[in-house]
Amino acid sequence: MSGAGIVSKAVEGLKSGLLEVQEYVRLCLAALRGAVSRPFYAHDLVEQLEVIGLGSLTVVLLTGFFTGAVLALQSGMTLDQFGARPFVGRLISASMIKELGPVLTALMLAGRVGSGIAAELGSMVVTDQVSALRALGTDPVRKLVVPRVLAGFIMCPILTVVANGVGLLGGWIIAVSQLRVASSVYWQSVVDGLFLEDVWMGILKPFFLGFIIVSIGCHVGLRTRGGTQGVGRATTSAVVAASVTVLVVDFFVTRLLISILF
Amino acid sequence: MRRASLADIGLPVELIEPHAPVVLFDKVCLAFDDKVILRNVTFDVRAGHTKIFLGASGAGKSTILKLMLGLLKPDSGTIWVLGHRVDEMNEVELMGVRHHMGMVFQEGALFDSFSVGENVGYKLYEETRQPLQEVRERVEEVLGFVGLGEHIDKMPSDLSGGQRRRVAIARAMAAKPTLLLYDEPTTGLDPMTSLTVDAEIIKLRDIESVTSVLVTHQLRDAFYIATHQARRDGGDIQIAQADSTKIAEADFVMIRDGEVSFEGSADELRSSPDPYLQAFLS
Numbered sequence: 001m002s003g004a005g006i007v008s009k010a011v012e013g014l015k016s017g018l019l020e021v022q023e024y025v026r027l028c029l030a031a032l033r034g035a036v037s038r039p040f041y042a043h044d045l046v047e048q049l050e051v052i053g054l055g056s057l058t059v060v061l062l063t064g065f066f067t068g069a070v071l072a073l074q075s076g077m078t079l080d081q082f083g084a085r086p087f088v089g090r091l092i093s094a095s096m097i098k099e100l101g102p103v104l105t106a107l108m109l110a111g112r113v114g115s116g117i118a119a120e121l122g123s124m125v126v127t128d129q130v131s132a133l134r135a136l137g138t139d140p141v142r143k144l145v146v147p148r149v150l151a152g153f154i155m156c157p158i159l160t161v162v163a164n165g166v167g168l169l170g171g172w173i174i175a176v177s178q179l180r181v182a183s184s185v186y187w188q189s190v191v192d193g194l195f196l197e198d199v200w201m202g203i204l205k206p207f208f209l210g211f212i213i214v215s216i217g218c219h220v221g222l223r224t225r226g227g228t229q230g231v232g233r234a235t236t237s238a239v240v241a242a243s244v245t246v247l248v249v250d251f252f253v254t255r256l257l258i259s260i261l262f
Numbered sequence: 263m264r265r266a267s268l269a270d271i272g273l274p275v276e277l278i279e280p281h282a283p284v285v286l287f288d289k290v291c292l293a294f295d296d297k298v299i300l301r302n303v304t305f306d307v308r309a310g311h312t313k314i315f316l317g318a319s320g321a322g323k324s325t326i327l328k329l330m331l332g333l334l335k336p337d338s339g340t341i342w343v344l345g346h347r348v349d350e351m352n353e354v355e356l357m358g359v360r361h362h363m364g365m366v367f368q369e370g371a372l373f374d375s376f377s378v379g380e381n382v383g384y385k386l387y388e389e390t391r392q393p394l395q396e397v398r399e400r401v402e403e404v405l406g407f408v409g410l411g412e413h414i415d416k417m418p419s420d421l422s423g424g425q426r427r428r429v430a431i432a433r434a435m436a437a438k439p440t441l442l443l444y445d446e447p448t449t450g451l452d453p454m455t456s457l458t459v460d461a462e463i464i465k466l467r468d469i470e471s472v473t474s475v476l477v478t479h480q481l482r483d484a485f486y487i488a489t490h491q492a493r494r495d496g497g498d499i500q501i502a503q504a505d506s507t508k509i510a511e512a513d514f515v516m517i518r519d520g521e522v523s524f525e526g527s528a529d530e531l532r533s534s535p536d537p538y539l540q541a542f543l544s
Contacts, residue, residue, distance in 0.1 A: 039389075127371060129371050129373055129374070131333055131367065131371065132367055132371040132372075134331070134353075135333070135364075135365040135367075136360070136389070137357045137360045137389045138389060139354075
């Protein structure tokens with residue numbers, strides 16, 4: 001390919017990327033407007049709270065539990081080198097609540113919820129169901145996007161708290177059964193390792209991440225083109241884009257919260 | 263016959279006036295990137311009449327329906343629907359116009375996760391404050407009208423292709439629209455099922471006085487709808503050969519390469535010397 005061809009392709013890519021960002025921002029603004037004005041489809045919100053919240057509980061429980069357990073195993077070995085095995089609870093609580101709980105829960109939700117939303121909305125687009133909604137006088141953003149975004153915004157922090165809880169529990173089981181740390185020592189260490197600011201950080205971050213995952217899933221789903229192949233592509237794109245964005249947003253939100261809270 | 267501009271017609275449209283134009287397209291143009299979809303398309307649809315758009319696949323027929331609904335915006339030209347200039351309206355304003363319209367999409371576009379009854383009553387359940395009992399009664403009434411009353415609790419996936427199209431017609435008519443748009447309602451159906459769907463379209467037009475705009479490339483169905491009419495015979499509805507007045511109320515429009523290449527009655531279409539039309543009809 002010639003130099004001019006490469007430049008032209010790069011310009012096209014940049015334009016298309018900017019267009020995606022513009023459309024994403026427009027969708028987010030429309031969703032925010034839809035969340036604070038009528039009509040509001042409350043029963044769809046309840047349904048989505050169940051689908052996103054209860055539906056993701058198993059995967060979040062398993063992820064949280066085994067992350068806490070493996071963290072205890074790995075950190076126990078390292079702490080042994082300094083004779084600091086009783087501090088294992090402190091390390092687990094700080095890691096889980098500040099970082100691993102929010103990020104791993106968000107990544108699990110990106111895989112399960114983000115892909116599901118992109119596939120569902122994508123299928124509706126390619127089978128004209130979204131056009132049918134508009135023809136029937138319903139705004140697809142209010143009907144499909146607002147309930148999902150709100151449900152993701154509400155359920156992500158709740159699921160993160162659950163993941164943190166079972167993570168500490170997993171760590172406790174390993175600390176007591178494998179590392180022979182007394183139960184009371186472990187829990188005291190967990191409490192000692194936490195400051196109120198850490199808890200705030202662990203609770204605030206998932207609000208941002210939940211919003212990002214679901215809004216990206218909705219955006220990619222509603223822009224699906226090209227039949228069933230397009231639905232497959234949309235599903236993959238939603239997971240990749242949401243997962244990468246979760247990690248990027250996590251960095252910037254952490255940076256922001258550190259400057260505000262500490 | 264074809265009109266040069268809206269000046270011949272006069273606006274605004276009074277919906278109560280018999281045979282007033284409920285849809286007006288004036289020199290509508292639309293292109294996607296470099297591909298021209300519609301070029302200077304001008305026509306009108308009168309209240310209670312039937313307009314049938316014919317043309318090859320990709321000629322721009324379905325696009326005309328999407329423009330009427332405001333799902334797409336033209337690049338130039340004006341579009342009036344039910345007295346509103348829809349090409350200038352935003353999505354919120356369009357919701358009000360769409361309230362008086364119904365559309366039957368290709369393949370039905372039924373909502374997979376809803377039962378037949380929920381699909382049919384969707385607009386009434388979600389977009390009106392009508393009591394649930396009244397909505398249920400209306401749903402049963404329209405499903406009875408299309409002969410699917412016993413399928414109210416089934417899911418769309420449990421129905422045949424023809425039944426799904428009839429549910430789509432029932433959904434479009436549930437809120438008593440003034441104007442119904444049909445996008446290829448019989449494509450992919452066997453001849454007998456197509457006749458059943460055609461009969462529903464005729465019944466809606468003649469019994470419920472709904473203005474119909476039909477897009478199809480199924481000539482047999484197009485001529486059947488144009489040349490038949492529904493009459494009440496006691497409690498029953500009979501489909502019979504239409505009288506000359508009714509036949510005159512059905513217009514054909516041939517779309518070719520995004521342009522209106524013919525507009526006229528069934529007889530004018532059949533007798534046209536245009537080689538393209540002759541080839542299309544043969």
